[in-house]
Amino acid sequence: DAAAIQDGLGLRNLQHRAQLHHGAVNIESSAGQGTTVTITIPLHAG
Numbered sequence: 454d455a456a457a458i459q460d461g462l463g464l465r466n467l468q469h470r471a472q473l474h475h476g477a478v479n480i481e482s483s484a485g486q487g488t489t490v491t492i493t494i495p496l497h498a499g
Contacts, residue, residue, distance in 0.1 A: 464478070464480070467492070471493070471494060474494045474495075475494070475495055476492065476493050476495065478492050478493075479491045479493070
């Protein structure tokens with residue numbers, strides 16, 4: 454089912470793309486408080 458494949462946030466894809474840029478994805482969730490997704494990608498001065 455194509456709709457089932459596209460469900461969600463694509464977190465695996467997001468993590469892969471962050472890692473390509475030497476970054477990381479952190480997910481924290483607290484009951485009754487919600488979920489925080491942090492994407493960290495380093496800046497390179499050029």
